[in-house]
Structures are given as C-alpha cells and as structure tokens.
Amino acid sequence: MAHVDVLVAGAGPVGLTAALELRRQGVTCRVVDRLPARLPYARAVGVQPRTLELWDRAGVARDALDAAVSLRGQIACVDGADPVRMELVLPPEVPYGFAALPQNETERILDEHLRRLGTRVERGTELVSFSQDEGGVWSRLVLPSGDGEEVRSRFLVGCDGAHSAVRKGLGLAFEGGALPEEYMLADVEVDWDMPPGYGVRVLAHDAGGAEDVLVGIPLPGRSRYRLSMAAAPELRTRPDREAGAVVHGLGGGAVPGLHHVQAVLDRLAPGPATAARLRWSSVFRISHRIVDRYGSGRVFVAGDAAHIHPPTGAQGMNTGIQDAVNLAWKLALAVSGTAHPGLLDSYDAERRPVGAEVVGRTVRHAAGGGVQSDPEDPARLLLREAQLLVGYRGGPVTGAPGETPGESAGPRSGDRAPDCGGLAGAIAAYPVRLFDLLRDTAGHVLLLYAPAADALADFAGAVAAVRRATRGGAGVRAVTAGPRPPGGTPPFPVWADTAGEFRRVYAVRAPTGFLIRPDGYLGLRFGPGGTERCEEYFARILRP
Numbered sequence: 001m002a003h004v005d006v007l008v009a010g011a012g013p014v015g016l017t018a019a020l021e022l023r024r025q026g027v028t029c030r031v032v033d034r035l036p037a038r039l040p041y042a043r044a045v046g047v048q049p050r051t052l053e054l055w056d057r058a059g060v061a062r063d064a065l066d067a068a069v070s071l072r073g074q075i076a077c078v079d080g081a082d083p084v085r086m087e088l089v090l091p092p093e094v095p096y097g098f099a100a101l102p103q104n105e106t107e108r109i110l111d112e113h114l115r116r117l118g119t120r121v122e123r124g125t126e127l128v129s130f131s132q133d134e135g136g137v138w139s140r141l142v143l144p145s146g147d148g149e150e151v152r153s154r155f156l157v158g159c160d161g162a163h164s165a166v167r168k169g170l171g172l173a174f175e176g177g178a179l180p181e182e183y184m185l186a187d188v189e190v191d192w193d194m195p196p197g198y199g200v201r202v203l204a205h206d207a208g209g210a211e212d213v214l215v216g217i218p219l220p221g222r223s224r225y226r227l228s229m230a231a232a233p234e235l236r237t238r239p240d241r242e243a244g245a246v247v248h249g250l251g252g253g254a255v256p257g258l259h260h261v262q263a264v265l266d267r268l269a270p271g272p273a274t275a276a277r278l279r280w281s282s283v284f285r286i287s288h289r290i291v292d293r294y295g296s297g298r299v300f301v302a303g304d305a306a307h308i309h310p311p312t313g314a315q316g317m318n319t320g321i322q323d324a325v326n327l328a329w330k331l332a333l334a335v336s337g338t339a340h341p342g343l344l345d346s347y348d349a350e351r352r353p354v355g356a357e358v359v360g361r362t363v364r365h366a367a368g369g370g371v372q373s374d375p376e377d378p379a380r381l382l383l384r385e386a387q388l389l390v391g392y393r394g395g396p397v398t399g400a401p402g403e404t405p406g407e408s409a410g411p412r413s414g415d416r417a418p419d420c421g422g423l424a425g426a427i428a429a430y431p432v433r434l435f436d437l438l439r440d441t442a443g444h445v446l447l448l449y450a451p452a453a454d455a456l457a458d459f460a461g462a463v464a465a466v467r468r469a470t471r472g473g474a475g476v477r478a479v480t481a482g483p484r485p486p487g488g489t490p491p492f493p494v495w496a497d498t499a500g501e502f503r504r505v506y507a508v509r510a511p512t513g514f515l516i517r518p519d520g521y522l523g524l525r526f527g528p529g530g531t532e533r534c535e536e537y538f539a540r541i542l543r544p
Helices: 013-024 049-058 061-067 103-116 165-170 258-268 316-336 345-368 378-385 434-438 453-469 501-506 531-541
Strands: 002-009 029-033 069-071 073-078 084-087 098-100 121-123 126-133 136-142 148-158 174-192 198-205 211-218 224-230 246-249 273-291 299-301 445-450 475-480 494-497 512-516 522-526
Touching: 002 013, 002 316, 013 029, 013 049, 013 103, 013 316, 049 061, 049 316, 049 434, 061 103, 069 211, 126 165, 148 165, 148 316, 165 299, 174 258, 198 258, 211 258, 224 258, 258 273, 273 345, 316 345, 434 475, 445 453, 445 501, 453 475, 453 512, 453 531, 494 501, 512 531, 522 531
Parallel strands: 002 029, 002 148, 029 121, 073 198, 148 299, 445 475, 475 494
Antiparallel strands: 069 098, 073 084, 126 136, 136 148, 174 224, 174 273, 198 211, 211 224, 246 273, 445 512, 512 522
16 A cells, blocks of 8 residues: 555646645655546647746746747637737736647646656556545555555545546535537647737627637647637537537547638638648537535645636636645645644635636636626736736735735735846846746745845844744745845845835835745735734644
C-alpha cells in the first residue's frame, strides 16, 4: 500500500497546477489520469492575464509566453453591420496581456515543470473509488495493467473534469442546466483578411429571430484558428448527447468535416474566407453547473469538477487554475500540521462565490451576444474578463480593514497584489518589477514600504511576528521612496521606488506593510508597527 500527502485525480491544467503548487510548497503528491496520453486538442485556449501572473510566481510564465500567441482584440459583426473592433488594452501596471495557448501545450508546459520537481503524471491510471476517515483518504486505483492499487493519502483533490468521479463519490449536488443548441468546434487554418491576433465574432439573425454564430480565436501557427459555430443540421442527430460532453476526432461518429466549416464561413465570415488543414473537430452542448460545496472533510474538487459554464471569455480553465492555487497553499499548511482547523473551509468560502459569479456571467454573455454586449463600463469589464478583479475582501483568511493611510484608495486586504515597475537595487543597473521580486517564492511574503530607509525600523516587530508565525518561512522585501541604504542594513532586501510607480499603484505615502499570501492576494495591509495585526492575521491561518 502506497502513502502520499495528496492524491490529485486528473492531469488537465487544473490538476497539474494543483500538483505543481503542492510540490513548490514541499508537499508530496501523486497525479493520476485515466487517459493513456495527453489529448492533442486545442480545447481551452484562452489564457487570462491573472493566470499568467500566477504562472510568473511559479516560474512557468516564460515558457507559456514562448508558446502562446497574443490576443490583441476582437472584431465583432452583427447582422451585416460594419465590423466593430474592440482592443484588449489593460492598465500599464498589468504585466501581461491576453494570450491564446492550446490546452495540450498548456498541459505540456505544466507537466515539464512538474517533472523538474520530481513528480510524473501516472497515465492510464483511474481513480474508481475512495473513502475517508479522520486521519486520511483511502483511494482505489486501476492501473494500466488492469491491476488494482490501494493508496493512502492525507487529502484527495478531484480535478477530473465535468464527469468527476471525485464529485460523484462525495455525493455533491451539481445543479444547473444546458443550452438547447449544439455547436461545432474546429481547429483549422483560415485564409481571410482578418488582422493577426484578433478574435472574430459574427452574429446573424433570421426573420424569426433565430441566431447563427461564428467565433474564431487565433492560435499559434500560420492562419490557425479555433472556430466555434452552430452545428450543421445533419450533425444534430444525437438528442441524447449529454450536456457538456465533447467528442473529439476526425473520424467515426457525427463530427464536423471541412465542408461543414466552409459552409459557415461562406455564410457568416466578414469577407472571403477559405478553411484548410482541419486538425480536429467536435460537436458539443453547453451546460452550466456548480457544486453545492467545494469539498467535504479531506476531499476537494476544483475546475470543471466543481463548475462548468459557457466558454465565453475563456473563463473556465483560468477559474480552475485559480481554484488550484488557492487550495494548494492551504493544503500545504494542513499537511505540515500547522494549519488552523478552519483554514481548509476557507477554500469553499473564497472560491465558490467566484465560481458562481463566473457561471452566471458567462451564461448571460452566451445568451446575450457575447462579452461585448455586457452593459458594464468597458474598462472595468476588461479587468473582470482578465480575472484581475477577483478578490476576497472580508473573507475568513484576510485581515480586517484597518486605519491604514491611503487604504481606501489603494489595494486593500483581500485584493490582488498588483505589479509595478521602476524598482532599483544597489547592484543591478536596470529597474525591475515587483513581480520579479516575488518570483519563485512559495510562502507568504512581507512587503514593506517607507519614504526613507530608516523608517523601516518601525516594522521590526511585524517582521519578527511574521517570521515567528511562519518559522522563518516568509520572505521579506522592502521598497523606499529614497535611495537604498548602505549594504548590510536593514537585514532584508530593499529597492528604491525610482519611478514612483509603487507609491501610485499601492496608494502609499506613509510607512505601510503588506502581507502577500502564497496565491498573490493581500492577506493584510497595515500601518507602522503592525505587530498585533500580523499576529491576528496568522491566528486565522495557523494552529494556536
């Protein structure tokens, strides 16, 4: 019988992220997936800026950027009107834009990083049942040979998709519904007069109001797109097709051929268009569901196992990746025996409202003409689609708002910790970004700001409290408005805010401390001193 800290079921982007974050925290884990090999399909393709930020901290972003293509905007056309171009432009302090990366490439990159940490995906290995007790989880696996194996783990995480065996084994409700229409997906090359890097969305309505749709997302490669369209009538021959099921492939069954794709382009494309080199295709229905809770006892679900929804805005995979990052650091503390008894409950408290919001929003967009039909302010809508507005203010593991100078204007406890540039050190002659200072950190980071270096001494108590609570595991970084002090003092790295970007983005003038959680959110913002507030924060997270 094998023993492991955490067993992860499912080796898609969410399961691989969960495993990668656990390994970065020093947790042993196994990852099993029933498929014998990675599927070679561009299923989920949109990578949001927030996902790239999380990958930056894990050291994954550079490989993803090398393999991805930039999404610069979208061209929309409704009922033959002149096309409208929407630019995907974010504030300058956001370090990454929108990207398209085929899911099989995302999985390859995450898999390679996981292997570097000593963990390999066990392919062709299926989780068929499990039970849990007060001390852990018993799981039964079926190996590629057909033999069975019993695994004892401290925790089990189900990242095993819309038909999750973990979710079903927990008996979680998965309420929702399905849109009546069936759609086609196709990975093809399209020869047309569309600017590179722009998605295409075309809607057309007939006299009876019926909707015809074409959506194209550019992919890496010459003129390559992932197209989604209303299914051709001859492919709508499976009324029993299960909502959410996707049948991939180019042969066998009712799957779209190149002629089906070309017929839609002839009907809807904004100009002459020719499709070629069909890599794969599928027919599917869109469903929208969410579990009643994200876990029970020592077993949890994430990603499509917890929530499924329309692919509008490429929210699904990205939301699941954030699920995994949120859960992993909490599991790591639980495995170490230092977690507060209620810490793991905060996973459901923080992530289920996010999942419910995403499901509701994507259903509205799918039924109402896409993202561009949303009445929200365009700039804020773009930030929301980039998943940069996700936050946990007032949550169970964020500090209560305090009387911190400027807190009402800058990021507060529970908000995403934003990036900024223009930070200068004593040795390197070039400025760096704040995220450069956070890269490859796995635990909490205490970030301090003071107008002058000598004011950093006011935080000595907070530094001691954080190091004491984390047993020295938290990193400390500091930023000052003035020049960096002479080497050797204070006893942590200090950078100068030469361009004033940190002061602007974080809305600080007086000495201020920020405690950044392992998932990149502000657990706490506090003023000078801050010892008691840091202790109060960790009292919510760590066992007394």
